[in-house]
Structures are given as structure tokens and as C-alpha cells.
Amino acid sequence: MDFRKIDNLSVDCVVLKLEDNALNVLLRKRTLNLYNENLPVIDDWVLPGHYVLKSNNLGETANRVFKELTGENHFNRNQFRTYGNAARIKSEKDVLWVRSRGAKIRTITVAYYLIVASNKELLNMDDSLKWFKLKSLPQLGFDHLQIINDAYDDVKTKIITDPLIFDFVPIKFTLNELQVAYETILDVELDNRNFRKKVSSKSYIVPLDEKQKGVSKKPSRLYMFSKDVYNQVVETDFIIHK
Amino acid sequence: MDFRKIDNLSVDCVVLKLEDNALNVLLRKRTLNLYNENLPVIDDWVLPGHYVLKSNNLGETANRVFKELTGENHFNRNQFRTYGNAARIKSEKDVLWVRSRGAKIRTITVAYYLIVASNKELLNMDDSLKWFKLKSLPQLGFDHLQIINDAYDDVKTKIITDPLIFDFVPIKFTLNELQVAYETILDVELDNRNFRKKVSSKSYIVPLDEKQKGVSKKPSRLYMFSKDVYNQVVETDFIIHK
DNA sequence: CCAAAAGTGTTGCTTCTACACCCATGC
């Protein structure tokens, strides 16, 4: 056990990304083979996370995990829930794993999510990290299935009223990319003409004099989200309502 | 220090109630006089809360606090954020107080809010408990001002899309009570006729064949919120949009 | 009969929905 750690407090990170018309979450392989036939071989997946150091804030701990994964320094992280029930670590595998880390069985985890733009590749994708579609998750350790579902619920709620959608698409995006992002996350179909009308009434979605390149079809116009403009308008007419 | 406690984990409860056309929060007086002239006299207010026992879940801990305050067994509690920064307990008073409880200076607190109906009186209102308007709070300990403001922000957001409003009013309420509840919480004015039209289009707000009694004016019709009906309709057309 | 709050309708305007075809480009 690392003496710098708080031994009952961790942060877990739900990293989300749109890819192949589906919402994906980043998971880390959890392996622990104790060379003892009586103990289970741990071979499943968990959320990336970290114990909180005594010298770190909660948000700093999440930033550290995000930075290790993405190589970037700035992100919109979102703390959405904390899990600390007495029995949340109870399966044999989970208990073994926590003990092997020198931590307490009654560990509290503060959960964050981070949205990665669809055109970003993570820097440090070693073999232990893999994207999974939310609709086909592998065997997960701890209560991480619950945590992922809670994160997704929170995203679906906030995306109506907060400008979260722009984190999912590239900085310069096409309107169709934006529409598909909404459709994928909320599992709805939107009318293309009506969607474009709604979007073009928003001053904070600004058209650029720039077009896609390298596509073998009509290149589409690019747009950007202006956070500055957004912060100056009080938004009550949301882009979608579903 | 109580050996049954987890010594770095607490739950704080923001109890909210509408009264006198204002949103109120319940606070507990914090006093500690060490009879030592060199130490500060603590004489301010904090949120009711409790350290988490090793045998209790987080939600159970919140329930326990709520039950002690209200005398009731069932409530909609809402976990909205967790505070665990390294420096969140730093003022001399706060440090003294935490030490007097035998707890760690690096304490993590999971914050919940509870809404109390405007016609409910708390059972156990001793002298150490008092309601304060959110707009005129007294001197608060720890980061509890922050926590209260975060709770309020969360309520303001959720009240648009979730049926939170019905927790603020009596079980049998008048439409004007409902309107005033929205107006007070969101600090807006609503047109009475349009509000009533909108509300009466909602199947889950059911009119009773019952009227107010003991009022010296035209008694108004009473309504109830039907959770069962609400859960069967997918609500996308919200009562208000502000 | 008076005071106090409850309750009720209409109109013009805005926004929403549904729907099908032409356009620009790379190959």
C-alpha cells in the first residue's frame, strides 16, 4: 500500500466517445492470477480510476486519470455520483483485487465522466485499454455496470439543457455530424430539415467559411460552437426536446 | 471517537422547504466553547449531517438524519454531489470542530437534499435547529454555503424535467399553491390562466372532488399528483420552460 | 354587501411537423 493514498477513497472515470454510430466507453482489463488453483482468475474489465492521494483534490485525481489516457490537459469533467455502500465490494474477485491494492474493502468511489470528441485518438492506448459499445459490454468488475448506466442517464438528461453535445463532435463539425450525435446518444430519429432550421437559429453555432476536405462527395460546411456567445445568451429554447 | 464510524466520511443533508413565499433551508447551530480565551468561540451554523457508520450505506446514513429531523420513514432523497478536496476543512474553527469529533481533517462528505412539504412541521425542532431563507443565510461553517448553493442549482435544473415540484406542496394541493411553488423556486412570474391550462392538460395531476376548508374566501379545488400515472406517460412537454 | 382569492376564453402570433427534390463534388 502506498502511504500517500487515502485507503478508502477512489475516483472512477467513465470516458465516453461516439464511434461507429454508437456510444462507447473506455475500459481497462483487470487481470490477477495468483497461481493458486483455489482462487479465481480475474479476467474482466473495469473503469479506469485511481485512489485519491492525500495531497490531491477529487477533481485533480480525475484530471490525472484523464490526462494519462488522453495526453491532454483540459477537459470538461463531470462529477455525477458517489458510490459507497457497505456491500459494494463483495464478490470474491473484487475483494481479492482490492486487497491486492492494499486498500479497504469499504472503499468509496467518486464517479466522473469525460467526453472525448469522435475524431480524437487516445495517446496511450495500450493493450489493457479498449473501447466497448454501451450496448455490448463485457463482464465488468465491482458495480461498474451500474456506474456506466448512471453516467449514461446523466448524459441523456444534461444533453437537453447543457451544451454537452459539442464535446462529442470535432471542434469543427458538420451539421450532420451534430445530428447523428444527438440521434445516437438519445436513440431517436430527427428530421434533417427541421434540425438544420433549429440549429441555424442559434447564434452560438457559428458557420465557418470552410468545407470538409478529402471526401468523395459534396463537401459539407463546417461549424463551431462558441462558448463565449453561449454564455451570453440565456438559453431556454433547446435544440431538441425528446 | 466512535469506533463504529468511518472517520473520514460523512453525509450532509440540505433540507429544503417553502415557507413565507421563500425557499428555506434547515440549519443546526454549531457551538463549541473551550473555555480557553485563545481559541475562537464557535457560534455559527452548519447543515445537519452525520458520519457514516461502518455498517451503514450512504443512503441509509442520509435516511437516518432525515428521519431524526422529520420523524418520517419515507422521503425522496437526492444525492447531488460529493465534496472531498484536501483543503475543504481549513479554518481554525472547522479544524477545531472536526478534531473535537475525533474525525479526520480530510473528511469527504456526500451531500443529499430532501424536500419537505410546505405544510409539514418537523417533529424534532429543538433550539439548535432553525429554518433560514436561502436569501438571508447566517454565518456558515465548512463549505456549507457552497453545498447549499449547489443543491439549489440542482433543484432548479431538475424541477424542469422531474416531478420534484410535488414534494414542495402538500399531498393535496391547489393549483395556485403549485404555481407559487414554481414562482418562488425559479424566481419567475407565471400567467395564472396559461399555467392552469397547461396543468390541466396533464393526466397525472388529478382533480379531486374536494375543496379547501376553513378559509375565509372562495375555497379552491384540491389536486393530487399521481406518480403511477406519471410513470406511465413519457413526459417531454414540460409544465414550464423557464 | 364587502373583501379576497378562485376560476375562466379568445385571438394573434410563433413554432412545430411532415414531407421530396435538386446540388455539388470526386471518381
Added chain:
DNA sequence: GCATGGGTGTAGAAGCAACACTTTTGG
């Protein structure tokens, strides 16, 4: 010149905002 996805307009329906007076009751 063709395949591919990009981009555009209209009409009818629905919902929204603005607005003032009558009703019911207790005292």
C-alpha cells in the same frame, strides 16, 4: 456522367403569450 451525401421551402396544425372580468365564499 454517376453515385453519394449535402442542402433547401412550404403549408397546415399545434401551442404559446397576452390580456380582464365574473364567481364563490366567510365574515
